[in-house]
Amino acid sequence: MSPVSLAIVGAGDRGTGYARWALAHPEQARIVAVADPVADRARPLAEASGARVFADWRELVAAGRIADAVVLATQDGEHAEPAVALAGLGYHLLVEKPLAPTEAECEAIVAAVERAGVIFAVCHVLRYAPYTDAVRSVLASGRIGEVVSVQHLEPVGFWHQAHSYVRGNWRRSDQAAFMLLAKSSHDLDWLQYVVGRRIRRVSSFGGLQHFRPDQRPAGAAARCLDCPVEPDCPYSAKRLYFDRLHAGRHEWPLSVVTPVFTEEALTEALRHGPYGRCVYDCDNDVVDHQVVAMEFDGGASGTFTMTAFNTGGHRRTRIFGTHGELACDGVSVHVEDFRTGTATTVPVHAGGDATAGGGHAGGDERLMAAFVRAVATGDRSLIRSGPAESLASHRAVFAAERARLTDQVVTVG
Numbered sequence: 001m002s003p004v005s006l007a008i009v010g011a012g013d014r015g016t017g018y019a020r021w022a023l024a025h026p027e028q029a030r031i032v033a034v035a036d037p038v039a040d041r042a043r044p045l046a047e048a049s050g051a052r053v054f055a056d057w058r059e060l061v062a063a064g065r066i067a068d069a070v071v072l073a074t075q076d077g078e079h080a081e082p083a084v085a086l087a088g089l090g091y092h093l094l095v096e097k098p099l100a101p102t103e104a105e106c107e108a109i110v111a112a113v114e115r116a117g118v119i120f121a122v123c124h125v126l127r128y129a130p131y132t133d134a135v136r137s138v139l140a141s142g143r144i145g146e147v148v149s150v151q152h153l154e155p156v157g158f159w160h161q162a163h164s165y166v167r168g169n170w171r172r173s174d175q176a177a178f179m180l181l182a183k184s185s186h187d188l189d190w191l192q193y194v195v196g197r198r199i200r201r202v203s204s205f206g207g208l209q210h211f212r213p214d215q216r217p218a219g220a221a222a223r224c225l226d227c228p229v230e231p232d233c234p235y236s237a238k239r240l241y242f243d244r245l246h247a248g249r250h251e252w253p254l255s256v257v258t259p260v261f262t263e264e265a266l267t268e269a270l271r272h273g274p275y276g277r278c279v280y281d282c283d284n285d286v287v288d289h290q291v292v293a294m295e296f297d298g299g300a301s302g303t304f305t306m307t308a309f310n311t312g313g314h315r316r317t318r319i320f321g322t323h324g325e326l327a328c329d330g331v332s333v334h335v336e337d338f339r340t341g342t343a344t345t346v347p348v349h350a351g352g353d354a355t356a357g358g359g360h361a362g363g364d365e366r367l368m369a370a371f372v373r374a375v376a377t378g379d380r381s382l383i384r385s386g387p388a389e390s391l392a393s394h395r396a397v398f399a400a401e402r403a404r405l406t407d408q409v410v411t412v413g
Helices: 013-024 039-049 055-061 080-088 103-116 130-141 158-166 186-193 237-246 262-273 363-377 387-406
Strands: 004-009 029-035 052-054 069-072 092-095 120-121 147-155 199-207 289-296 303-309 316-321 323-327 332-337 343-347
Touching: 004 013, 004 055, 004 363, 013 029, 013 039, 013 069, 013 363, 029 039, 029 055, 029 237, 039 052, 052 055, 055 080, 069 363, 080 092, 080 103, 092 158, 092 363, 103 387, 120 363, 130 186, 130 316, 130 323, 130 332, 130 343, 147 186, 158 237, 186 199, 186 289, 186 387, 199 387, 237 262, 237 363
Parallel strands: 004 029, 004 069, 029 052, 069 092, 092 120, 147 303
Antiparallel strands: 147 316, 199 289, 289 303, 316 323, 323 332, 332 343
């Protein structure tokens, strides 16, 4: 079987991450095109793969269909137009989550891929993680009976919030997406997947509590490099990035700040770029904490909490059933059986941590393997995050944000 040919549209951190899988598996996939308006991002990937370079997705579209499939990893607001155009040319599509920043654009993408009949997957990588398989296996076994309620926590991490959602590309809802969509569309999608039912109704509360000008410490400067209170600030850019540089951790998030891993290059980036700004002096507006209460089809209930104020790590979930309960943390699945009074722990061998840099605990790799195999064989059953299920989970996210903004209980879809 010939390798599947891929075009990478968007050679930023996520696009490059998926491309690395293709480079490591040349018998399964080969990169033939890279499209990115930033030449310094596209060039290294093109040199590593021998791919053609395109200035942007429009130039790729103008060339016709030159690959089997496209990995679309542009910024959130730049998904809909290229996805519709590329599907129209017959490209199979793997699209980074979220699908798009508006519900109408999400619907347009799904309509386009269904009209074209192409294989389509959204990068809801948590569905593909070994950890998820372990949770679903326990639930399918009936060991805890029927699911009645769920508690799910996404510990974003104080430093991750500062990097991505205060200083970084996802700090403003008008430039990327609101927080629940940008960060936690994974989670509502995952909950629907493991419970096996769609979310029917939602309410939500949250806001921007801390990363605001009125929380700024007395005497704080506009940039961490100049700040007298920086040594005592938990959100110090100097500590976050220089510690990683000196430890040789030259991957995300450091790779987003500078492509050159020297003290001089990093100092220059923090002196003049967005990642050196004081977290209390940015133009961010996305929330730093949010709670969603939900009801699934059939009556089961759930709560989801997203908060910046923790050290990060794996998501943590408790699932309560009629015959037992399950607690999971991305590393193991602990099961309590009411009928026997016994407790068992199922270990999970994930092969990576929960972050993007760690491959989302094996989810990134298994997503790419499934998508490429589906394109090669035409077997759509390999795709766990196809158009219908992905649109359903996106609709739940949009409904939850409407609920937060309007103080109402909102029915999904």
